[in-house]
Amino acid sequence: MKVTLTLNGRPIEADVEARKSLADFIREREGLTGTHITCEQGVCGACTILVDGRPVRSCIALAVTADRRDVRTVEGFDDDPVMAVVRRCFSECHALQCGYCTPGMLVTARDIVTRLPNADRARIRLELSGNLCRCTGYLGIVNAIEKAASEIRARRP
Amino acid sequence: MASQGIGASVLRNEDERFLHGRGQYVADITLPGTWNAAFLRSPIAHARIKSITIPDDLKGRVFTAADMTGVGPIVGISSLPGFRVSEYPVLATKKVRFVGEPIAVALAPERAEAEDMIERIAVEFDPLPAAVECLDARKSGAPLVHEQWPDNIVHQAEFKLGPFDEMVKKAAHKVTRQFRISRQAVMPMESRAALAHYDARQDELVVYASHQTPHLLATGLAKFLGMSQRRVRVISPDVGGGFGLKIFVEAEALVAASLAMRLRRPIRWIEDNLEHLTADANCREHRHTLTAYADNQGKFLAFDLDVVVDGGAYSIYPWTSCVEAAQCAGILTAAYDLPSIHAKLATIATNKPPICVYRGVARPGVCFSGELIVDAVARAIGREPYQVRIDNMVRPEQMPYSTITNKLYDSGDYPESVRQAVKLADVDGIRARQRRGETDGTLIGVGFASYTEQTAHGTSVLSKWGVELVPGYEMATVRMTPDGDLVIEVGIHSHGQGMETTLAQIASEVLGVDPKRVKVKFGDTAMSPYSTGTYASRSIVMAGGAVATACRTLAKRIAVIGAHLLQAKADDVRIENAQVIGPKGQVDFSALGRAWYLHPEDLPPAVDRGGLTVTEGYRPNPDSGTFSYATHAAVVSVDPDLGTVKLIDYVVVEDCGRRVNPMVVDGQVLGGTVQGIGTALYEEALYGPNGEALTGTLADYMIPGATEVPDIKLAHMTTLSPWTEFGIKGMGEGGAIAPPAAIANAVNDALRVLGVEIAETPITPRRVLAALAAAGKL
Numbered sequence: 001m002k003v004t005l006t007l008n009g010r011p012i013e014a015d016v017e018a019r020k021s022l023a024d025f026i027r028e029r030e031g032l033t034g035t036h037i038t039c040e041q042g043v044c045g046a047c048t049i050l051v052d053g054r055p056v057r058s059c060i061a062l063a064v065t066a067d068r069r070d071v072r073t074v075e076g077f078d079d080d081p082v083m084a085v086v087r088r089c090f091s092e093c094h095a096l097q098c099g100y101c102t103p104g105m106l107v108t109a110r111d112i113v114t115r116l117p118n119a120d121r122a123r124i125r126l127e128l129s130g131n132l133c134r135c136t137g138y139l140g141i142v143n144a145i146e147k148a149a150s151e152i153r154a155r156r157p
Numbered sequence: 158m159a160s161q162g163i164g165a166s167v168l169r170n171e172d173e174r175f176l177h178g179r180g181q182y183v184a185d186i187t188l189p190g191t192w193n194a195a196f197l198r199s200p201i202a203h204a205r206i207k208s209i210t211i212p213d214d215l216k217g218r219v220f221t222a223a224d225m226t227g228v229g230p231i232v233g234i235s236s237l238p239g240f241r242v243s244e245y246p247v248l249a250t251k252k253v254r255f256v257g258e259p260i261a262v263a264l265a266p267e268r269a270e271a272e273d274m275i276e277r278i279a280v281e282f283d284p285l286p287a288a289v290e291c292l293d294a295r296k297s298g299a300p301l302v303h304e305q306w307p308d309n310i311v312h313q314a315e316f317k318l319g320p321f322d323e324m325v326k327k328a329a330h331k332v333t334r335q336f337r338i339s340r341q342a343v344m345p346m347e348s349r350a351a352l353a354h355y356d357a358r359q360d361e362l363v364v365y366a367s368h369q370t371p372h373l374l375a376t377g378l379a380k381f382l383g384m385s386q387r388r389v390r391v392i393s394p395d396v397g398g399g400f401g402l403k404i405f406v407e408a409e410a411l412v413a414a415s416l417a418m419r420l421r422r423p424i425r426w427i428e429d430n431l432e433h434l435t436a437d438a439n440c441r442e443h444r445h446t447l448t449a450y451a452d453n454q455g456k457f458l459a460f461d462l463d464v465v466v467d468g469g470a471y472s473i474y475p476w477t478s479c480v481e482a483a484q485c486a487g488i489l490t491a492a493y494d495l496p497s498i499h500a501k502l503a504t505i506a507t508n509k510p511p512i513c514v515y516r517g518v519a520r521p522g523v524c525f526s527g528e529l530i531v532d533a534v535a536r537a538i539g540r541e542p543y544q545v546r547i548d549n550m551v552r553p554e555q556m557p558y559s560t561i562t563n564k565l566y567d568s569g570d571y572p573e574s575v576r577q578a579v580k581l582a583d584v585d586g587i588r589a590r591q592r593r594g595e596t597d598g599t600l601i602g603v604g605f606a607s608y609t610e611q612t613a614h615g616t617s618v619l620s621k622w623g624v625e626l627v628p629g630y631e632m633a634t635v636r637m638t639p640d641g642d643l644v645i646e647v648g649i650h651s652h653g654q655g656m657e658t659t660l661a662q663i664a665s666e667v668l669g670v671d672p673k674r675v676k677v678k679f680g681d682t683a684m685s686p687y688s689t690g691t692y693a694s695r696s697i698v699m700a701g702g703a704v705a706t707a708c709r710t711l712a713k714r715i716a717v718i719g720a721h722l723l724q725a726k727a728d729d730v731r732i733e734n735a736q737v738i739g740p741k742g743q744v745d746f747s748a749l750g751r752a753w754y755l756h757p758e759d760l761p762p763a764v765d766r767g768g769l770t771v772t773e774g775y776r777p778n779p780d781s782g783t784f785s786y787a788t789h790a791a792v793v794s795v796d797p798d799l800g801t802v803k804l805i806d807y808v809v810v811e812d813c814g815r816r817v818n819p820m821v822v823d824g825q826v827l828g829g830t831v832q833g834i835g836t837a838l839y840e841e842a843l844y845g846p847n848g849e850a851l852t853g854t855l856a857d858y859m860i861p862g863a864t865e866v867p868d869i870k871l872a873h874m875t876t877l878s879p880w881t882e883f884g885i886k887g888m889g890e891g892g893a894i895a896p897p898a899a900i901a902n903a904v905n906d907a908l909r910v911l912g913v914e915i916a917e918t919p920i921t922p923r924r925v926l927a928a929l930a931a932a933g934k935l
Contacts, residue, residue, distance in 0.1 A: 017269075019269065020269075027184075027185075028187075028267075031187075032178070033178070033181075033182075033184070033185035034177070034178020034179065034180075035178070036182070036346070036347070036397070037184070038346050038347070038348070038430060039430045039854065039855045040429060040430055041430070041854055041855070041856070043854070043855040043856055044346065044855055046346055073178065074177065074178035075177070075178045078177070087176040087177075090172070090176060091168050091169065091172040091173075091176065092168060094169070094820045094821070094823065094824045096172060096175055096176070097398075097653030097654070097655070097824055097828060098345070098346065098347070098395070098396065098397045098398045098652050098653035099171070099174075099175030099180045099395060099397070099653075100180070100182065100345075100346040100347045100395075100397030100398060101346045102175045102176065102180075103178045106176065121868070124863075125863040125864045126863075126864055128862070128863035128864075129862045129863055129864045131862075131863075132346070132855070132860060132862055133346070133863075134344060134345055134346050134398050134400070134828075134832070134860065135346075135398055135653045135824075135828045136824060136827065136828050136831075137824075137827035137828045137829075137830055137831035137832075137866060137869065137892075138831065138862075138863040138866060139827050139866075139868060139869060140824060140827070141863070142863065142868075
């Protein structure tokens with residue numbers, strides 16, 4: 001099936017199998033391997049990307065559903081000032097170890113600080129419940145998001 | 158420049174690529190012409206294979222055991238007396254012995270096509286009764302997993318150490334309990350993966366694998382493929398978590414490698430989550446009967462342990478299935494000054510997947526039963542469990558201390574870790590709150606668990622474990638580049654532990670270089686010294702020691718060249734901040750690199766011919782291991798109507814000697830602790846009565862999420878190891894050891910008013926309610 005979409009700001013046309021997941025499409029056809037796959041059933045959140053600005057599990061979204069949509073993966077935030085803060089805070093708070101869940105975590109973290117800039121720790125944990133990490137025990141991730149939110153709040157007039 | 162060496166929380170060198178999605182895991186690597194592999198796996202736990210029918214159009218794309226002549230079987234051998242050897246075929250031959258055992262493999266450009274092909278293979282089975290519960294499988298008359306064996310006992314042993322009989326007679330209290338630790342999946346976020354291809358130019362098999370021990374994998378691949386190790390190269394790129402899972406030679410990698418050689422085409426296998434949860438190696442499944450003998454004050458006189466470990470269907474190479482149970486006697490004394498033990502250990506074969514050595518190996522199990530029995534003794538004599546712990550612990554003035562089981566504890570103040578945890582968990586506050594009662598009908602409790610963890614144990618220890626690969630001197634190569642930076646090559650691996658930073662910090666400690674100017678390389682057997690790899694919390698001690706040793710040798714050579722350039726005597730110069738400083742001036746390392754590599758006419762006549770590349774080996778003396786330890790405290794709220802357990806507070810007081818990077822240490826402790834919380838409350842790889850796998854998704858096999866864990870409080874003590882470089886102790890696994898015990902003790906403390914105890918993991922609502930019902934309290 002033919003799809004036309006925007007991937008990290010770049011227009012794309014492709015012919016995809018109906019059963020091809022968006023994650024596989026992004027990784028295999030476009031070579032954007034920053035989107036990681038673990039559970040393939042929408043539980044772990046490693047494959048989280050933005051579709052039209054909202055976090056989506058790309059492992060359970062079919063590539064054909066991205067037709068006429070704006071898709072952004074971890075590789076597509078290099079000019080994004082919010083993501084720059086989130087990334088720095090992740091490093092400073094040791095919010096990553098093996099790096100495998102990190103791209104999905106970053107997309108969710110950016111969504112939290114953007115959508116819920118005043119979220120407290122409990123709310124941050126709740127919002128993170130769709131992203132599993134096996135290395136960090138989450139404390140560093142929660143700290144990083146709290147710190148990023150606070151920095152971004154302070155920048156706003 | 159502020160010190161970036163040992164003790165500084167330097168931000169990690171590896172973060173940049175991960176934060177931009179530029180990590181490179183095996184599944185991210187594509188070679189031209191790659192075919193992806195899908196495995197047909199047994200749906201039956203135990204059966205004879207009557208026939209395998211492959212449609213004609215799939216011939217040449219689907220392979221079975223008949224195509225695997227000369228490959229495997231995988232044989233993991235222990236030299237422990239009485240160990241029974243199993244042959245683990247890379248594809249099932251006449252029988253299948255666990256659900257998920259690979260039977261056939263299909264190859265196609267896309268994984269989905271290969272999975273379609275798998276659907277069209279017909280296998281006729283003759284089902285056999287399955288051995289599922291290890292306690293049943295031990296009994297005579299149980300179905301035999303390996304029909305040529307007389308029973309299912311892989312290995313058993315018995316130890317009586319110290320004046321056991323005398324102590325038993327003396328004891329005023331005898332407390333016995335039975336314990337069960339559930340089977341678990343390791344569940345790293347990146348599953349297992351292998352991509353094999355034949356490099357014709359080098360006449361070499363190259364296997365990209367998600368692995369903690371790439372050199373060991375190369376040795377195993379060569380062994381089971383019948384190839385010279387000269388022709389096998391393993392590359393473990395970024396690895397998305399290991400935790401002890403990725404340290405053995407998997408059947409699927411051997412199949413991929415043999416087919417890559419045969420077809421002269423890259424073959425890639427990426428384990429999916431269903432395969433990981435149902436067909437990959439499991440871990441942890443223990444059954445314990447433990448008796449503690451104590452005097453009137455609760456001083457322990459003897460522990461008597463009977464442990465049965467479910468070893469699954471086959472031994473893995475090289476660790477075997479008996480390495481878990483075989484450790485249980487040695488670690489039974491834990492942090493206590495225990496005069497005697499008796500232990501019976503058995504590893505039982507069952508029709509379940511093989512077992513691996515998950516974070517903490519046997520310790521979470523032994524800590525669970527041991528620390529729960531401590532609390533049971535305390536309850537029997539009416540004392541605070543933490544006081545009983547403190548009274549029985551090895552005291553700092555006894556260090557170094559040799560246990561009755563011949564472990565040599567190097568240093569530490571174990572009782573102090575309990576005292577600090579008591580304060581941080583506010584036991585007095587909890588007791589007052591318990592007296593008041595909760596308004597919502599829940600019960601709260603506080604529990605403790607302490608452990609010691611042997612880390613970085615070397616030749617003298619592992620040679621007695623009967624394993625085939627024994628670590629010796631750990632090697633590191635350190636070389637200066639022509640522009641004065643450093644490259645370090647080591648044979649260990651890092652998959653979250655931050656070794657790209659911490660080893661650079663050790664180099665910084667010795668040579669004053671900025672860790673950002675040190676490239677730490679590992680994971681490629683063609684470009685690193687041989688090592689048994691990363692396991693047993695050994696890498697920072699062993700590879701760190703090797704890096705320090707090599708840097709010191711390099712420092713001597715640097716001093717000679719630097720002094721010559723400064724027209725000074727080598728004795729009159731010192732090395733600081735990547736410079737050689739003499740009485741009248743200084744030169745940067747870049748000048749030394751330039752001299753050695755590009756302008757040797759500037760070198761002194763008596764220069765060391767080894768130049769600015771140094772390879773050194775390191776082994777602590779003694780190499781019996783350095784012991785980290787910790788006390789964990791959990792505060793829980795139990796709902797006696799729903800059986801739910803909520804973690805209200807969690808405290809860790811740990812001591813791993815000198816912390817190279819405190820931030821990284823915190824990360825390891827926290828991550829391990831949350832895995833232990835998973836063991837305690839959530840994780841269970843379930844099998845049905847016929848050995849059918851019941852937990853095939855993350856909705857069935859639950860690992861902790863961000864909402865399941867509180868903000869863990871972490872405190873550190875620093876007692877240096879007397880016999881490692883810088884006093885460092887290993888600590889990667891420790892966090893995972895104590896949580897099941899601490900949390901269960903907290904639950905039992907909460908349920909004490911009802912006279913109910915839990916002795917099984919995970920502590921699910923069903924188990925809590927069952928325990929309450931059994932006591933007539935529901």
